[in-house]
Amino acid sequence: MRKKYIPLFFLLLWSLSSLAQQDSVAPKKLNLLKNMHMIANMQMGFRSDFYNDSYKSSNFKVEQFRLEIKGDVSKKVSYRFRHRYTSTFEPQPIDHIIKGVDLAYVKLKLNKKWTLTIGKQAADWGGIEFDLNPIDIYEYADFLEYADNFLTGVSVNMQASENHSFGFQVLNTRTSTFSDLYGNVPDIKEAKTPLAGVLNWRGTFFDGKLNTIWSYSAFTEAQGYFMNYIALGQQLNLGKLAIAYDFKISLEDIDRTGVVSATKNKVGNEKWQWNVDNTLYYSHWTRISYEVVPKWSLRLDAFVDIAKWKFDKLEGKNTDDFRTAYGFVPRVEYTPWEEVNLKFYLGYVGRFYYYSDFAKTSEYFTAKDYNTGRVIFGIISPLHIF
Numbered sequence: 001m002r003k004k005y006i007p008l009f010f011l012l013l014w015s016l017s018s019l020a021q022q023d024s025v026a027p028k029k030l031n032l033l034k035n036m037h038m039i040a041n042m043q044m045g046f047r048s049d050f051y052n053d054s055y056k057s058s059n060f061k062v063e064q065f066r067l068e069i070k071g072d073v074s075k076k077v078s079y080r081f082r083h084r085y086t087s088t089f090e091p092q093p094i095d096h097i098i099k100g101v102d103l104a105y106v107k108l109k110l111n112k113k114w115t116l117t118i119g120k121q122a123a124d125w126g127g128i129e130f131d132l133n134p135i136d137i138y139e140y141a142d143f144l145e146y147a148d149n150f151l152t153g154v155s156v157n158m159q160a161s162e163n164h165s166f167g168f169q170v171l172n173t174r175t176s177t178f179s180d181l182y183g184n185v186p187d188i189k190e191a192k193t194p195l196a197g198v199l200n201w202r203g204t205f206f207d208g209k210l211n212t213i214w215s216y217s218a219f220t221e222a223q224g225y226f227m228n229y230i231a232l233g234q235q236l237n238l239g240k241l242a243i244a245y246d247f248k249i250s251l252e253d254i255d256r257t258g259v260v261s262a263t264k265n266k267v268g269n270e271k272w273q274w275n276v277d278n279t280l281y282y283s284h285w286t287r288i289s290y291e292v293v294p295k296w297s298l299r300l301d302a303f304v305d306i307a308k309w310k311f312d313k314l315e316g317k318n319t320d321d322f323r324t325a326y327g328f329v330p331r332v333e334y335t336p337w338e339e340v341n342l343k344f345y346l347g348y349v350g351r352f353y354y355y356s357d358f359a360k361t362s363e364y365f366t367a368k369d370y371n372t373g374r375v376i377f378g379i380i381s382p383l384h385i386f
Helices: 002-034 142-146 178-182 357-361
Strands: 036-051 054-072 077-084 101-109 114-122 150-159 164-172 195-205 210-222 225-238 241-254 277-293 296-309 321-334 343-355 370-384
Touching (some): 101 150, 142 277, 142 296, 150 195, 178 210
Antiparallel strands (some): 036 370, 101 114, 114 150, 164 195, 210 225, 241 277, 277 296, 296 321, 321 343
16 A cells, blocks of 8 residues: 555655745746846937928928847846847848847856856947947938848957956848949959957046047958948047047948949940949037936037049049038937937938039049938937846
8 A cells, every 4th residue: 555655755855846946936037037137229200301401391201110138138238139120020131130120149257347148149340430329329420320230140248347348249230132232343352251350448547537449350351352431439428418429430342331332324335334342431420418407408410521532444434522411410419318318309300412523523423512411300219028
């Protein structure tokens, strides 16, 4: 009879063990949920658009909506995922993830100073403009507007001291194929290992009154063809007044930014069905912010984008100058509640594009001066859902 009770004893023991495991797992799940955050990054409102000083249209528009989930799995492992719903949902051929996914990475804390990040991440270009939350940008300068700003790869960061950190990234140079980006460029072979290296330094001085974000990036675009990019960003914080300034320069063996190539006259010119080579872009960007009274702020973004084409084997070409573009975004912002990070904005986005005489008169290009504008009103919020 005792033998009959032995299986029952083990069955009871297994049941109690299972219940104990469930009780121990539940607190772990609760801790994971406590360390998980969901954020709806949004910029939406009403806009009226103008072209060459003529009114075009008015409508409501969701300018930005990026849903973000991030958290800690343990003290050593964290994750971050952000999906941009205002972008395409098509998987990209290089990294095999949809274009609209900004971030999808895992971060490993190796020790007190070193971290390792693996996955799709923000290319650490440097500059204050790119370091801001995208929903706080109403209009990007040229390089960030046309660049692949989120790329797949690995990065290593070192917190050298309380006020200084250094980062190094190895990333894919792009998300699309070489031919999709540049066209079928003759006599140029696509790089078999199209990678980019990014070096970054972040510094803090004078108790946070001066912050810097500097970087250097090198891209392998094709065999023997490269892109070199430098960004020097600094921000001065003086209580109610903050002034940020970025200088950016990009030297491109093949026209990656694409401003020059976009104005080619493709009609009847089969040899111009691809991006040009040897372009140079540089930019000055500044943001001035002033808190007039609590909850009310005046802000101005202003920038100049200069494009040059340094190709010197074209008959009739007597200048490297191609295009100079100006941008300005004056606005007033109102933050009604301290407990919710949400603000209303009212402003104007103005752009003026001026081309050189060569760009406007050459048979190879179809450039014309023009200007755009839009009156904007809406809300911005990195809304913390939990």
